[in-house]
Amino acid sequence: MKNVLLTMLFTISSATVFANDEKPKTIHWTYTGATGVEHWGDLSPDFITCKTGKNQSPVNISTHTVDANLPAVNFKYNMLTAKKIINTGHSIQVNMWSGSGGEIMVDNKLFQLKQFHFHTPSENTIDGQHAPLEAHFVHLNKSGEITVVAILFELGTADRTLANLIKHMPMDKGQENTLDADVLDHMQGEFNSTQYFRFNGSLTTPPCTEGVRWIVMKKPMSISKEQLEVFQNALKHPNARPVQPLNARVVVQ
Template sequence: MKKYIVYPFLVVSLSLLLGACSEETQAETATPEKEVTDTKEIEETEVNITHTPQWSYEEEIGPEHWGELNPSYSACMNGNEQSPINIESSQVKTSEKLENVEIQYEPTDFSITNTGLTIQANPAIPSNSIVVEGKEYILAQFHFHTPSEHQFNSQHLDMELHLVHQDTNGELAVLGLMIQEGKENETLASIWGVLPKSETEEDIAIKEPVDLEALLPSNQTSFHYNGSLTTPPCAEKVKWTVFEEPIEMSKEQIQAYQQIFPDNQRPVQPINEREIFGVN
């Protein structure tokens, strides 16, 4: 049976698509209650939910046809900076001006949902952030793909984790972590222990905080490029950071995910005139 969905984070507001410069006013000192409200505002105003037209990874409404389903998805077909891409070592450049991403993660309560096409984890409060090129982006959610969407030298890995961040203007920055078979991933064990096998109407609370910093690879050599969302509307101007060193999950963990989602990845897209920079 086919499953169709539109991820909540994937249909961005018109202000993002047009590169608008509107800003949200935030209090300089926020209470925990205010922080929860701010997260809700991001979900409801900057990342809008839409239900039609539906799309999937299969057949007539799969990746090859996304751009035909609705005018708002035209970037999926006509965009020049689409993601994912194949990262070839010979094409990676170094830049003295480009600094590594500053990651500010701490143990946080999460809930998870089976959206119909991925497992997505949502933070209870906006306590995790990254700084990219001097701008702060707050973690909105993270989710998984199998096999990996990005390639290294034309090779897929078993899975890929995307940590999606958003700034106050609705612009996005994503950290991509490649996943390969190895030892059990203890950081994700609490999530894997309650993986919903079918689409959920309500989030499932994770009983213990998830420490995303412990999830990151020890070697944080990374690749940076300008790309897009990897699902409709395929909006561009997304700042991508993909770590070179994979993290590990056990064979059992990978199989548990693949039994729910056998294949939920978009094929790699043309690089065109873009540059890929490596940072050690």
């Protein structure tokens, strides 16, 4: 299972799953059409959780949800370790050098930042409303557990960090560009935040694996209309899975 997860996190444009003989097989999936979101669970036995799972992501978050007095998450990010920006066909993804772009502490466990990527429009909704863009920071711990930190972007002024990524934006599927260390240096930092929503969920792409800790930051970042259009043009289609039923879950804040 751990290998499958690691493979999923770094796969390009299609889901690669290792069978017992360790020969990878590739399963094509998309957001629309015959291999679109409604059909993911039927494309492969490995994707069955996409249709049978009860703790699926994304979800709609009500701002009137339970107040659980959540502890601060400690972020220690080091974006100098960002290596490549890749157009996977499913997303725009930034991978880290040597497997880590920093750390977060959640539930007294240390998670390392492996990659971050973007969805437009947002996948999670707040009080039923999509944001134009959502970033997912994907972390793994030693046991292969996953924590995703989500940041929503609202239309406004241009964002400097995104501007630096956009300089290197891979506009075509399969294209990958190297990031200059200096364009990301201002993203270093350590901070604590208690301002987030928290729930259990899944990967939002096949194989829709559950047991993922989700942290959605309350404070949105800002993106200009022109910047948003670069992401939309690079992706060529919306890449947001529809919101999934909460079932027995509670979102806390």
